[in-house]
Amino acid sequence: MFKRIKRTSLVMLSLMAALLLTFSFASNASESANKGSASVSEREITQLAGADFWRQVRQGEEGNTTSQFPEHGVLISTPGQTWYILKEKWMSPAGAIAIFGSISVVILAYIVVGPVMLSKPRTGRKIKRWSRLDRALHWSMAFTFLTLAFSGLMLVYGKHFLKPYIPTELWGFVIMLAKQYHNYLGPLFGVLLILILFKWWRKSIFSRVDLTWFMKLGGMVGKHKGTHPSAEFSNAGEKALFWLLIVVGSVVAFSGLVLDFPIFGQTRRDMELSNLVHMLSALILICGFVFHIYIGLFGMEGALEAMVTGEVDETWAKEHHDIWYDEVKDQSIEEDKAEIEGNEYKNRGASNEQSA
Structure with a gap:
């Protein structure tokens, strides 16, 4: 078993290394091409306007314009190079490593630790959740x-992983579609975020x-695996994920x-x-929800069916959310008592009418 795990881990690490190397080579090639085109443009502008004028523009020298925009006189934003370096040299590679790393961790967790299974058989009795x-x-x-x-x-990585391998016209359509979809559907994410906050x-x-x-x-790993620690309607992990979505998601939306x-x-x-804040906060959410998706689909028996059907088995409720299960059980007993008392009252009323 351990040999198989080692082989699997080695394959995964090799794939990650290959992807990262591909990303690095593609980035370097793109950078070289950009530098080449930029140098040609600089030479042409220098020849047309003169070296002194070009030097003044590079240093932030302002000109004259009728525009009322706060930066109306700045032709070239030199500090923008800092943003470009942070985005392309640091944020993009770090984001790729973080996403691949999160996916690798959950795959290893499934192979080494395995999913959390119910310790007792299902009863067949369903509870509305x-x-x-x-x-x-x-x-x-x-x-x-x-x-x-x-x-x-x-939008961030497509130019490295997709653009070199498809026709230019198709790439233009794909990136245009991604940009328009992201821009127009983005505000809907903020609306859903507000609704979820008020609901949960x-x-x-x-x-x-x-x-x-x-x-x-x-109770998912280590010496406590399978112990099913006590939890309310939402366990601590679900609560942490909820507030991660609300707080970091608000930063993403704004x-x-x-x-x-x-x-x-x-x-x-x-x-x-x-742009930098949007990228960083979105990457945090993506990495966080890699683990959420893993738990919902593979990491816990019965987790997915709860959100598909809205109901959970009594055993699942008792083991994963025992405090909530006790509340629901007590409420159900009280409702049954009230229903029995109501039926008895109706029966006594019918008997009195018959006697009269």
């Missing part, structure tokens, strides 16, 4: 987030029991709106900063 509105919000957010993540990654914030307030859940790592609507006096510095 999610309403139709809950499920509609969840899957709407899932679709919106995943498609925005894919289109955003295409009460279920996501941390309590003392969540500390024990974190200390036992949710910075995206700044980029989407450059009509409120934003300068180039504002746009560059918003």
Whole structure:
């Protein structure tokens, strides 16, 4: 078994190394081409306008214009080179490593640790957990987030992984489609974020029991694997993921709106900063939701069906959310008692009418 794990890990690491090398070579080739075209443009402008004029422009010398924009006199934004270096030399490679690393971790977790299974057989009795509105919000957010993540990654990495291998016309159509989709659907992410906050914030307030859940790592790994620590309707991991989505997602949404609507006096510095913040916060969300997707699809028995059907088996509720299960059970007993008392009252009333 360990030999198989080692071989699998070696293959994964080799694939990651190959992808990163491909990314590096593509980046270097693109950089060389950009430098070559830039040098040609500089020589042509220098010949047309003169070396002194070009030097003044490079140093931020302002000219005259009728524009009222805050940076109306700046022809070339020299500090923009800092933004370009941060984006292309640091953020893009680090983001690729973070995403590949997150995917590799969950694959290794599945191979080495395995999914969390129920320790007892299912009873067949179902408990309502999610309403139709809950499920509609969840899957709407899932679709919106995943498609925005894919289109955003295409805008950042497509020129390295796709552009060299397809016709220029097709690449132009693909990148135009990704850009338009990302720009127009982006505000919907912010709307869904507000709806989810108002719908689920009460279920996501941390309590003392969540500390024990974190200390036992949710009963998913280590010596506590399979122990199923106590949890309310939402366990500590779900609460942490919820607030990660709300806080970091708000940063993503706000910075995206700044980029989407450059009509409120934003300068180039504002746009560059918003772009970097947008990229960093989006990468944090993507890496976080890699683990969420793993738990929902592969890492925990019964997790996916809860959000598909809205119901969970009694055993699943008792093992993963025992505090919530006890509340639901007590509520069900009270409802049954009330129903029995109501039926008895109706029966006594019918008997009295017959006697009269």
